[in-house]
Amino acid sequence: MAALLGLSPAHWAALLSGLSWTVFLSLVGFLAGGLVGFGVALARISESAIVRRISLAYVNLIQGTPLLILMFVLYFGLPVLGLEMPPLAAACIAMTLFSAAYLGEIWRGCLEAVPRTQWEAADCLALARWERMLLVILPQALRIATPPTVGFMVQIVKNTSIASVIGMAEMTYIGKLINNATFQPFRTYLVIAALYFALCYPLSWLSRRLERKLNVAHR
Amino acid sequence: MNYSFDFSFLRDYWPMLAEGLVLTVQLALMATVLGFLLGTACAVASTSRSRILRGLVGLYVEIIRNTPLLVQLFVVFFGLSSLGLKFSATTSAVIGLTINIGAYSSEIIRAGIESIHRGQVEAGDCLALSRWQVLAAIVLPTAIEKVYPALASQYVLLMLGTSIASQISAEELTAAASRIQSDTFRPFEVFLVVAALYIALSFLMRGMFWALGQFAFTRRRRLGTPL
Numbered sequence: 001m002a003a004l005l006g007l008s009p010a011h012w013a014a015l016l017s018g019l020s021w022t023v024f025l026s027l028v029g030f031l032a033g034g035l036v037g038f039g040v041a042l043a044r045i046s047e048s049a050i051v052r053r054i055s056l057a058y059v060n061l062i063q064g065t066p067l068l069i070l071m072f073v074l075y076f077g078l079p080v081l082g083l084e085m086p087p088l089a090a091a092c093i094a095m096t097l098f099s100a101a102y103l104g105e106i107w108r109g110c111l112e113a114v115p116r117t118q119w120e121a122a123d124c125l126a127l128a129r130w131e132r133m134l135l136v137i138l139p140q141a142l143r144i145a146t147p148p149t150v151g152f153m154v155q156i157v158k159n160t161s162i163a164s165v166i167g168m169a170e171m172t173y174i175g176k177l178i179n180n181a182t183f184q185p186f187r188t189y190l191v192i193a194a195l196y197f198a199l200c201y202p203l204s205w206l207s208r209r210l211e212r213k214l215n216v217a218h219r
Numbered sequence: 220m221n222y223s224f225d226f227s228f229l230r231d232y233w234p235m236l237a238e239g240l241v242l243t244v245q246l247a248l249m250a251t252v253l254g255f256l257l258g259t260a261c262a263v264a265s266t267s268r269s270r271i272l273r274g275l276v277g278l279y280v281e282i283i284r285n286t287p288l289l290v291q292l293f294v295v296f297f298g299l300s301s302l303g304l305k306f307s308a309t310t311s312a313v314i315g316l317t318i319n320i321g322a323y324s325s326e327i328i329r330a331g332i333e334s335i336h337r338g339q340v341e342a343g344d345c346l347a348l349s350r351w352q353v354l355a356a357i358v359l360p361t362a363i364e365k366v367y368p369a370l371a372s373q374y375v376l377l378m379l380g381t382s383i384a385s386q387i388s389a390e391e392l393t394a395a396a397s398r399i400q401s402d403t404f405r406p407f408e409v410f411l412v413v414a415a416l417y418i419a420l421s422f423l424m425r426g427m428f429w430a431l432g433q434f435a436f437t438r439r440r441r442l443g444t445p446l
Contacts, residue, residue: 164289190298
């Protein structure tokens with residue numbers, strides 16, 4: 001049997017299925033987390049003090065606890081309350097809550113980085129609040145937000161590895177299984193690391209490139 | 220949903236939680252100090268004239284920043300021991316966390332060094348300071364002061380990251396929580412308590428970094444001038 005890097009074709013097939021789950025979980029984390037995170041960003045700069053305070057509490061809660069603990073609470077904790085929670089669902093919800101807090105904070109910073117005068121100018125043109133946001137602020141904030149957002153996608157991909165702990169069959173989990181079968185931890189985990197690197201490095205590179213390209217105003 | 224919360228496990232198991240908490244703080248502290256030193260050395264190397272040094276540091280930083288901490292810890296703990304380099308779980312955790320945070324520190328400090336105006340270095344040259352004296356007396360203190368907030372929040376993230384060391388059987392807070400919940404079957408309460416401890420710890424760390432900053436960087440107070 002042809003063994004590539006000491007792993008049999010069956011191992012590679014398992015790894016690729018793990019890889020696809022890693023990608024899936026990352027996409028869920030980014031898309032669902034982005035949706036919720038956008039709400040968090042808006043809530044953080046809301047005119048209502050209560051909304052601001054609640055969203056700040058949410059951000060502090062998520063940013064103050066390890067993602068691992070969040071997954072444990074969802075996976076082991078919620079079933080006790082009578083909520084059925086398979087690993088996949090727990091991992092998806094945890095990644096969403098996690099990304100939403102961080103993306104929300106990143107985007108709040110980007111919204112606030114749009115000069116005050118732009119907000120005032122929009123008010124002077126008698127634009128409604130949603131028009132001001134949609135037509136004036138967001139297009140400018142998008143430019144500022146793109147590089148750090150792409151950069152944070154790297155964090156999302158890497159943090160999906162923690163879902164292996166609650167038994168979600170993504171890449172790190174498959175790596176553990178293969179290691180249990182082959183007793184070649186060094187080689188196996190280096191291969192896993194290389195696969196993560198292949199996923200993350202293009203994003204890091206893109207983030208840096210976008211930063212150079214879009215950061216025209218600060219040059 | 221009629222679930223009655225029961226925190227009575229705290230009475231019997233608090234010493235275990237306390238021990239875990241102590242190890243978490245120790246891991247975070249050691250990795251922060253060692254990682255800061257490693258990061259500073261790498262940042263200096265990555266702004267040096269030697270192309271080889273720059274390339275090596277670049278490779279190290281990219282590899283670490285683009286792979287998960289969990290896999291890095293697996294390589295250090297399971298991987299190295301299979302090659303005959305055996306460390307205890309705690310030692311492996313310190314090594315893995317240090318290598319990890321060193322890469323992040325290096326990138327942050329490098330950004331600080333690169334933001335320093337050339338005139339500062341030239342002024343040092345004019346005072347006949349050696350390259351190392353310029354680095355130690357002018358470049359590094361200013362660079363680190365500039366990026367101090369970014370470094371501090373990275374180290375808080377590192378403290379949260381120590382929870383991953385539970386996966387290589389280091390007996391820190393998260394590992395203690397897992398053991399208690401498998402004893403008591405009270406996962407919800409146990410993990411809520413531990414989450415609260417982590418939140419308290421991260422607020423405490425932010426406060427300590429703020430105080431340390433006030434103590435270490437007195438320029439603003441003394442001169443009233445920002446950097």
